[in-house]
Amino acid sequence: MRRRARMDTERRTLGALFLGPAVLVLAALVGYPIIYTVWLSLHSADGRRFVGLRNYIDMFTADETRHAITNNVVWVVVAPTVVTVAGLILAVLSERVRMATALKTVLFMPMAISFLAAGVTFRLVYDESPDRGVLNAIIVAAHDTFSPRSPYPGARPRNGDLLTGTTDTGYRTVDPAVSGTPARLPLVGLAPDRVPRDAAPAAAATGAGLTGVVWLDFTRGGGGVANQPDLGERGLPGVTVEAWQDGRLIATTRSDVTGGFRFPGLTGGPYTIQLPANNFTQPYAGVSWLGPGLITPALIGSYIWIWAGFAMVLVSAGLSALPREALEAARVDGASEWQVFRRVTVPLVRPVLVVVLVTLIINVLKIFDLVYVLAPESSQPSANVVALQMYRVSFNRLDYGMGSALAVLLFILVLPAMLFNIRRLRRERP
Amino acid sequence: MTITPTAPPPVLVPAGTTARPPTTRRGLRAVLSRLGGTVINAVITLIALLWLVPTFGLFIASLRGTADNSASGWWTVFAQPSQLTLTNYENLLHNQNVLGSLWNTVLITVPSTVLVVVLGAFAAYALAWIDFPGRDWVFIVVVALIVVPVQVAILPDAKLFARIGIYGHIPAVVLFHVAFGLPFAVFLLRNFFIGIPRDLVDAARMDGAGEFTVFRRVAVPIAWPAVASLAIFQFLWVWNDLLVALVFSRAESAPITYALREQMRAFSSNVDVIGPGAFVSMLIPLTVFFSFQRYFVQGVLAGSVK
Numbered sequence: 001m002r003r004r005a006r007m008d009t010e011r012r013t014l015g016a017l018f019l020g021p022a023v024l025v026l027a028a029l030v031g032y033p034i035i036y037t038v039w040l041s042l043h044s045a046d047g048r049r050f051v052g053l054r055n056y057i058d059m060f061t062a063d064e065t066r067h068a069i070t071n072n073v074v075w076v077v078v079a080p081t082v083v084t085v086a087g088l089i090l091a092v093l094s095e096r097v098r099m100a101t102a103l104k105t106v107l108f109m110p111m112a113i114s115f116l117a118a119g120v121t122f123r124l125v126y127d128e129s130p131d132r133g134v135l136n137a138i139i140v141a142a143h144d145t146f147s148p149r150s151p152y153p154g155a156r157p158r159n160g161d162l163l164t165g166t167t168d169t170g171y172r173t174v175d176p177a178v179s180g181t182p183a184r185l186p187l188v189g190l191a192p193d194r195v196p197r198d199a200a201p202a203a204a205a206t207g208a209g210l211t212g213v214v215w216l217d218f219t220r221g222g223g224g225v226a227n228q229p230d231l232g233e234r235g236l237p238g239v240t241v242e243a244w245q246d247g248r249l250i251a252t253t254r255s256d257v258t259g260g261f262r263f264p265g266l267t268g269g270p271y272t273i274q275l276p277a278n279n280f281t282q283p284y285a286g287v288s289w290l291g292p293g294l295i296t297p298a299l300i301g302s303y304i305w306i307w308a309g310f311a312m313v314l315v316s317a318g319l320s321a322l323p324r325e326a327l328e329a330a331r332v333d334g335a336s337e338w339q340v341f342r343r344v345t346v347p348l349v350r351p352v353l354v355v356v357l358v359t360l361i362i363n364v365l366k367i368f369d370l371v372y373v374l375a376p377e378s379s380q381p382s383a384n385v386v387a388l389q390m391y392r393v394s395f396n397r398l399d400y401g402m403g404s405a406l407a408v409l410l411f412i413l414v415l416p417a418m419l420f421n422i423r424r425l426r427r428e429r430p
Numbered sequence: 431m432t433i434t435p436t437a438p439p440p441v442l443v444p445a446g447t448t449a450r451p452p453t454t455r456r457g458l459r460a461v462l463s464r465l466g467g468t469v470i471n472a473v474i475t476l477i478a479l480l481w482l483v484p485t486f487g488l489f490i491a492s493l494r495g496t497a498d499n500s501a502s503g504w505w506t507v508f509a510q511p512s513q514l515t516l517t518n519y520e521n522l523l524h525n526q527n528v529l530g531s532l533w534n535t536v537l538i539t540v541p542s543t544v545l546v547v548v549l550g551a552f553a554a555y556a557l558a559w560i561d562f563p564g565r566d567w568v569f570i571v572v573v574a575l576i577v578v579p580v581q582v583a584i585l586p587d588a589k590l591f592a593r594i595g596i597y598g599h600i601p602a603v604v605l606f607h608v609a610f611g612l613p614f615a616v617f618l619l620r621n622f623f624i625g626i627p628r629d630l631v632d633a634a635r636m637d638g639a640g641e642f643t644v645f646r647r648v649a650v651p652i653a654w655p656a657v658a659s660l661a662i663f664q665f666l667w668v669w670n671d672l673l674v675a676l677v678f679s680r681a682e683s684a685p686i687t688y689a690l691r692e693q694m695r696a697f698s699s700n701v702d703v704i705g706p707g708a709f710v711s712m713l714i715p716l717t718v719f720f721s722f723q724r725y726f727v728q729g730v731l732a733g734s735v736k
Contacts, residue, residue, distance in 0.1 A: 011560055011561070011562075014560060014640075015560035015561075015562045015565075016562075018552040018553060018556035018641075019552070019553050021549045022550060022553035022616060025605070028590075029590075029605065029606065029608075029610075030583050032586070033582065033585075033587055034583065036586035037585060040585060040586070093474065094470070097470055097474060099474045099475065102478060105723065106478040106482060107477075107481055108719075109481075109485075109719060110485075111719075112666055112712075113670065113716065114712075114715070115670065115672060116690055116708065117670075117708045117711055120694070121485055121708070122484060124484075124491055124504075124701060125484050131501065132499070132502075132503055133503070134483065134487055134505065305481065305484065309481075313727060313731065362577050366579045387579070387673075390581050391581075391677075406581070407581040407584070407585070410582070411578065414578070414579060418577045418578075422570055422574055425573050
């Protein structure tokens with residue numbers, strides 16, 4: 001008996017030895033700091049004066065914080081749900097399919113890279129210029145298939161002598177045009193490389209009817225006479241030209257390769273020749289993903305890219321543990337695939353879905369890296385979240401009191417998740 | 431939380447009949463299973479390709495020159511393969527900043543991982559196999575600590591580190607990572623240690639082995655997969671961290687995430703400087719991921735509360 005008692009004491013000492021270092025580190029670097037942080041949050045920015053709840057009041061009344069909290073709410077409501085659902089759909093889709101493993105690997109890979117690398121990656125994807133960002137490139141290409149680009153965006157008359165109007169209304173001739181005298185419609189404001197290569201030197205069309213020429217009134221290197229087709233100046237083909245009379249549109253045609261156009265049936269005059277605005281509208285430039293308006297959705301998009309794989313793998317594991325018979329029984333009983341999914345699969349896989357959801361919620365509440373890296377300077381205020389706000393306040397403004405208050409806020413936000421975990425643990429303990 | 435597949439119970443059929451597999455498949459399921467394979471495989475392939483586009487784009491962009499990157503998209507490379515160049519990576523090799531920070535990352539990540547695994551394993555073993563009063567409460571506290579955000583400890587720890595003179599240096603970063611990596615490590619390993627058959631432990635103890643020997647000879651070998659998962663998870667977690675680095679390191683001790691972030695601030699989104707750097711910073715994690723995929727996935731799954 002004494003030997004056993006001695007061994008027990010030995011064991012307890014050993015227990016302390018085994019546990020000691022870890023407990024020491026945790027107490028010193030986590031436990032005590034939590035208390036200290038709460039203490040700091042009740043003091044002034046430099047930590048000297050006691051200010052009670054002042055920091056908390058300031059925190060909740062400040063627009064910045066309210067905006068950050070709102071963003072966090074948006075994040076928490078949207079991101080975990082979308083990711084979990086995506087994971088569920090992907091897991092169900094790829095169940096028992098050979099390619100499932102490959103898909104899981106590809107989808108899970110983003111979890112291995114840092115949020116910084118992901119941020120850099122998505123800066124490129126979301127780049128506003130359709131010439132750099134793949135997302136806008138696709139959108140602009142799709143848009144342009146349905147409403148083609150204008151031929152000469154930004155072109156305009158040099159002055160009000162021969163042509164007048166605005167980009168929105170189009171340009172029309174100042175002097176009435178009559179058949180027999182070619183109308184001159186000079187335009188500037190076009191980079192020479194925007195003129196098609198096959199455009200010929202500017203010349204009015206010949207023949208009966210109302211004629212004229214649309215050309216780029218710009219001689220390389222200067223010189224030439226304004227509003228006159230000079231040598232070396234090229235016509236603008238493919239411009240839609242309209243002839244109007246008494247406020248009514250009479251005819252439409254297109255300029256040819258020399259920029260000349262002809263309305264064969266029109267004689268006499270006077271007509272007003274008009275170049276409609278859709279010749280000159282700026283091309284569709286895509287969407288400003290990283291701008292203040294769309295930055296949070298854009299961020300959530302990249303978050304989904306990173307975490308969908310995680311959700312899919314977890315749900316897949318859950319699905320593979322489902323008892324087949326329950327599903328088969330339901331099917332034999334005549335349930336449709338959708339009913340089987342809704343009434344049998346989902347309830348059985350619910351525990352896994354809950355774990356995924358809770359993990360993501362905790363993760364999203366603390367989100368920092370992604371927002372800090374992906375959102376450009378100008379969008380940082382719109383993208384702000386509590387963790388980021390805490391960093392800024394503490395290290396840019398050196399307001400330790402407010403920073404600590406924000407840290408406490410963050411802690412309170414994850415408290416429900418913490419209690420949930422503890423409850424789950426105690427329920428599962430043997 | 432573990433999900434263990436259960437053995438399928440035998441199919442019950444009324445006496446006198448034989449179990450008939452459902453040969454008639456109705457409605458949507460019939461259509462789906464006929465198209466099924468091909469369509470689903472196609473959809474899955476499409477999704478997989480879609481997922482690879484962002485990383486692929488960055489990779490290609492890092493292989494193009496500055497002028498090309500500003501003027502046209504990386505996808506034009508397929509029409510003009512001559513755009514591809516290794517210049518950016520060459521420049522990277524001469525960039526002391528980036529190289530130094532890569533080395534710092536190693537100096538930070540390896541000790542963090544080792545310390546977390548060692549300290550965590552000892553603590554987990556004690557919580558699993560050494561009986562002492564209050565053991566369960568200690569474990570509950572540890573579990574609670576897993577979700578604690580680092581923000582609540584940053585400021586006090588910064589002051590502490592400053593007082594002992596390591597603030598801004600690598601040991602500070604390492605210590606902080608160890609502290610916040612321990613709760614999960616202890617949780618994961620303890621759950622694993624608990625699963626070791628009692629007889630093994632008792633037998634070893636009966637043989638007169640000291641606790642330390644039991645730990646070394648019985649527990650650790652059995653728990654090896656869990657230790658591996660933990661190590662890899664922790665390794666990647668620390669390698670990819672940004673916030674802790676931002677707070678506790680300075681330019682000389684900065685890991686690669688910090689260095690790249692600084693470059694982004696200086697050069698906005700200058701893809702040719704940042705792209706290669708980001709990609710190189712991804713290489714180690716990706717290598718680790720692909721080599722130890724199963725362990726990493728298990729680590730993440732088990733840690734699915736962090």
